[in-house]
Ligand SMILES: NC(=O)c1ccc[n+]([C@@H]2O[C@H](COP(=O)([O-])OP(=O)(O)OC[C@H]3O[C@@H](n4cnc5c(N)ncnc54)[C@H](O)[C@@H]3O)[C@@H](O)[C@H]2O)c1
């Protein structure tokens with residue numbers, strides 16, 4: 279193309295680009311919703327659309343075949359407009375400011391129909407006079423009878439003919455999802471073709487594109503145009519493992535992140551490979567984020583533990599690398615407590631052996647060794663979120679509560695604080711563990727501890743598998759020292775539901791085994807699936823570290839009309855002074871500054887007024903103690 283390269287024109291396709299769907303397919307779905315063979319016809323229309331988009335059918339063939347199947351009228355078109363307004367592509371909704379500001383340079387060129395395109399693009403601030411598309415023809419009843427055949431866009435090669443006729447003397451970029459969009463560039467009428475894959479990815483189109491873009495933000499970023507996201511979220515990879523709730527996937531996808539979801543966990547080797555281009559990772563209890571994994575995680579900004587425990591993460595290394603870790607400290611607390619209560623009653627009544635006997639035809643009606651929980655002593659090791667909730671509910675059942683915690687905790691209600699685990703073991707009829715999985719707690723409960731418990735005790739571990747020596751537990755169960763046990767967590771747990779479970783505890787009388795489901799209720803998972811992404815997004819979008827388990831906590835005002843600089847550094851004296859001297863050197867006016875430190879990290883956030891230079895960024899990065907540096911605007 280020989281053209282005036284100063285002037286820039288953006289040609290944008292409509293269906294599956296500006297909106298998430300193909301308008302004509304959707305019109306068919308609306309119009310044929312009540313028809314008995316409607317679904318079949320809609321499917322045929324979709325296939326014809328795809329064939330046209332992929333270049334397997336000529337545009338006019340695809341269009342005329344679709345029109346002959348369509349049985350719609352003006353009323354359906356109005357309903358379609360409502361639908362499309364709800365289904366504008368997220369990245370177009372996000373970048374209305376750019377669309378409005380550059381409206382004179384944006385041409386919407388589509389083989390769709392002005393009848394539904396114009397109301398939608400007006401909503402985005404684009405100009406109706408810049409829409410080049412087909413129009414329907416109607417009869418006097420408002421039924422669609424066909425297409426205005428005089429319009430070049432109804433013909434094969436229509437987009438090429440149309441753009442040719444416009445004689446654009448400019449640098450032309452085409453953004454679209456279809457082959458006909460590429461043909462504009464192929465015919466020398468555009469300088470760049472961007473395959474838009476936010477809604478649909480057609481391999482044939484991607485293969486011929488100059489760039490494949492997952493959002494409009496990416497286009498704006500590559501072309502240094504005004505945009506809503508300083509760095510396009512579609513270039514930020516989020517890896518979600520262990521079947522986290524769909525609410526989490528939705529939260530990230532809605533903001534345009536590139537989300538990869540896996541049902542199972544990943545082992546170290548898999549993760550080392552995967553983590554290289556990941557910026558945010560979401561895990562539950564089975565994925566170990568080890569030092570080795572973190573050493574390969576150069577892009578990683580944040581880790582979300584979609585659970586309470588964070589012992590599966592090497593927090594020290596994460597902190598040294600400036601990676602913020604978040605968890606859900608109480609979203610599944612109640613679920614665990616309910617399971618403890620339920621299992622405790624089942625165990626003390628020997629319900630499980632009786633039930634499995636019944637399944638084998640054994641009728642064993644007796645009260646032998648079956649007790650009420652009322653009046654019994656419930657002893658807890660660990661009196662944190664779960665311990666204290668259990669304390670309240672246990673007491674409501676008429677139990678006496680005893681607890682030991684390494685931290686001095688206020689007893690709730692009538693609970694009694696003990697000075698050692700042994701004191702709890704000596705007195706309790708039911709022992710329940712609610713400690714965390716820190717290294718020091720590995721094998722905390724072994725032969726000696728079981729021997730300190732009362733004969734016939736009920737023992738429960740719904741905390742962490744690493745804290746109990748399983749052979750010692752098996753021995754205590756076989757000897758009758760322990761009357762029954764509830765175990766939800768194990769030293770080795772299968773990575774996925776398809777992997778086998780093996781344990782010495784299998785097949786023992788009055789032992790309830792559950793597959794680490796203490797926190798697995800719909801309510802808890804939904805809560806966690808919302809809570810953790812909120813924390814992660816606040817950090818990524820705004821710099822706030824509310825609820826972080828390893829970063830100094832800073833809750834920040836929303837960023838407004840400024841640039842925000844996030845600087846994570848080693849906490850040594852004088853960093854703020856170094857930062858401020860760089861602001862002064864570059865004559866940068868500070869509109870807000872926030873600092874929080876802990877023993878190892880310093881976290882400074884600075885809002886600045888004016889744009890910054892590459893040298894300024896280099897100077898900041900050049901501070902020796904810098905661990906991580908990010909800019910938001
Ligand atoms: N089974 C499940 O699905 C499930 C679900 C949620 C939580 N959990 C686990 O339950 C445990 C408790 O959760 P939480 O939310 O109550 O945690 P929490 O951090 O609120 O409480 C843990 C308490 O244990 C205390 N503690 C740690 N080590 C101790 C020791 N050696 N002796 C005495 N006290 C000790 C701590 O001081 C703290 O008060 C955690 O391990 C968590 O990972 C399991």
Ligand SMILES: O=C(O)CC[C@@H](O)C(=O)O
Pocket residue numbers: 562563564584585586587588610741794796797798
């Ligand atoms: O859901 C999980 O995988 C872990 C549940 C529990 O152990 C927790 O730490 O919250």
